[in-house]
Amino acid sequence: MSFRALQWIAFLLLFALVLTVSLGLLPGSG
Amino acid sequence: MGRRFGGRFSPGTDAAPAARRAGPKPGAGGRARLMFVAPLPLPFTGFAAIVAGDVGAVVARFSAFALLILAAWLLREGLRAEAAYRARSRARPPALPRKALAALLTGGGVFLAAWPAGSGGGGALGLVVALLAVLLQLFAFGLDPMRGKGLAGLESMSGRRVARAVARAEQRLDEMIAAAAGLNEPALERRVAAFADSARAMFRQIEDDPRDLAAARRYLSVYLSGARDATRRFAGLYGRRRDPALRADFEALLADLQQNFEAARGQMLLDDRSAFDVEIEVLRERLRREGVKG
Numbered sequence: 464m465s466f467r468a469l470q471w472i473a474f475l476l477l478f479a480l481v482l483t484v485s486l487g488l489l490p491g492s493g
Numbered sequence: 494m495g496r497r498f499g500g501r502f503s504p505g506t507d508a509a510p511a512a513r514r515a516g517p518k519p520g521a522g523g524r525a526r527l528m529f530v531a532p533l534p535l536p537f538t539g540f541a542a543i544v545a546g547d548v549g550a551v552v553a554r555f556s557a558f559a560l561l562i563l564a565a566w567l568l569r570e571g572l573r574a575e576a577a578y579r580a581r582s583r584a585r586p587p588a589l590p591r592k593a594l595a596a597l598l599t600g601g602g603v604f605l606a607a608w609p610a611g612s613g614g615g616g617a618l619g620l621v622v623a624l625l626a627v628l629l630q631l632f633a634f635g636l637d638p639m640r641g642k643g644l645a646g647l648e649s650m651s652g653r654r655v656a657r658a659v660a661r662a663e664q665r666l667d668e669m670i671a672a673a674a675g676l677n678e679p680a681l682e683r684r685v686a687a688f689a690d691s692a693r694a695m696f697r698q699i700e701d702d703p704r705d706l707a708a709a710r711r712y713l714s715v716y717l718s719g720a721r722d723a724t725r726r727f728a729g730l731y732g733r734r735r736d737p738a739l740r741a742d743f744e745a746l747l748a749d750l751q752q753n754f755e756a757a758r759g760q761m762l763l764d765d766r767s768a769f770d771v772e773i774e775v776l777r778e779r780l781r782r783e784g785v786k787g
Binding site for chain 1: 524527528531532533534535538541557558561599602603606607618619622625626629630632633634635
């Protein structure tokens with residue numbers, strides 16, 4: 464797996480993380 | 494005094510294409526744009542918190558939104574700066590490490606967004622998630638370029654040489670402007686001022702990258718001296734007799750000079766030395782002819 468592919472995965476994780484937190488889906492928030 | 498509007502990206506300036514080439518690298522730009530999208534639910538959950546009457550959550554949501562949008566914007570700017578850095582063969586690092594700062598802001602934004610409703614503190618989960626966000630962003634987008642490239646060992650010596658050369662060139666430019674000002678012709682003064690702007694843009698570029706001085710030295714000395722002398726001669730002749738043909742000649746010379754300075758500046762960005770030398774020949778020929786005529 465190339466470095467760029469890893470960077471893409473990191474980006475997708477980050478995007479999902481920010482979106483999850485923004486939607487208030489963490490337990491106790493929102 | 495009124496001046497015609499015109500900037501770096503105005504039509505008719507040669508700098509625009511070079512600037513356009515320095516856009517963000519494909520892929521990262523799109524991802525940076527998505528970072529503007531991810532925090533979009535926050536204002537809505539913020540309104541929900543208003544309806545619920547949870548003051549802490551309202552503040553947390555809207556601050557988180559602001560931080561995350563600011564982070565996305567900084568990230569985009571950082572990627573642009575990095576692209577500009579890559580486009581040049583010699584460059585200083587960006588003064589502000591925008592991408593690193595953006596990652597920190599994302600972390601702060603995520604921490605605030607994860608603020609639990611109806612309680613006083615962020616809690617361990619928020620901290621962990623925020624740290625994770627910082628690390629993920631740093632990995633996904635990388636760090637800013639931190640070191641100058643192609644400048645090693647040149648910095649101090651050539652910096653001083655550039656400062657001297659630019660100071661002399663500025664003086665020639667000032668003398669040229671003063672000569673034109675003596676004529677009391679606002680249109681001509683504007684024309685000369687426009688040329689001076691181009692020349693100064695070149696000075697700034699040389700200061701940014703002292704290694705451009707070698708290629709630009711003739712522009713700073715020979716051609717600026719030539720332009721100054723031509724302006725003085727023109728001012729002398731035109732002051733005695735307002736000859737439109739003479740004026741047209743002078744304006745054409747100024748336009749030529751300015752065009753050449755702009756072109757030279759663009760080529761410095763691209764380090765295209767061969768095309769550069771051809772331009773120099775054309776310009777020298779032109780000045781020689783003007784010198785004989787004037």
